[in-house]
Amino acid sequence: MTEHEHTDQAQAEQQTRRQVRVVLVDDHRMFRTGVQAEIGDTGTSGVDVVGEAADVDQAVTVVTATRPDVVLLDVHLPGGGGVEVLRRCASLTGDAEHPVRFLALSVSDAAEDVIGVIRGGARGYVTKTITGPDLVTSIFRVADGDAVFSPRLAGFVLDAFASTDAPPVDEDLDRLTQREREVLRLIARGYAYKEIAKQLFISVKTVESHVSAVLRKLQLSNRHELTRWATARRLV
Structure with a gap:
């Protein structure tokens, strides 16, 4: 068995040993249904979807009520967008005992969207082209406190936070x-x-x-x- 195969097997075993509670936030019901199907198709039972929301107000209500491990958050939502959800849930992300961690899952790959939600407190950002197995892996990594990005998007964040001379906001x-x-x-x-x-x-x-x-x-x-x-x- 190669080192890569051993790592994949170890990750799969880790995922089947525990449950990560997830809330899906996206204003398209069919997409939310598709995400649940993709997660189920991975063959793991490690991700438990405990709530859904279609706009900012619903998201804040559901996240506050369920206190999930990870929130899959769309960037563009009615009511102010993902950044507004992060702002209103700041006390939950900062909870030392049981932090709620946010992973942006968006069709947008625009630099300002990526940087905006990361500045807002999200732990990662992946695009909607991600596969089901990769999404499950990303959810577990974010639940463990890691930062997760689709490869190209990581550069946006590094550039934004490395250039101290640049103004933080346009x-x-x-x-x-x-x-x-x-x-x-x-x-x-x-x-x-x-x-x-x-x-x-x-x-x-x-x-x-x-x-x-x-x-x-x-x-x-x-x-x-x-x-x-x-x-x-x-x-x-």
């Missing part, structure tokens, strides 16, 4: 909500309003409202200026 970007940032990036990538609405599961009218809010907050006149602004900040 004040202009910080004026935008999580959803406005999503719309901003998609506009800058050339998506039409109808395409954005379809991708974010919102109406075209809501997209128009978000774009108007972004232009107003950033004091820009049109989507061409917005694209230049986003490109200059490497948000595209």
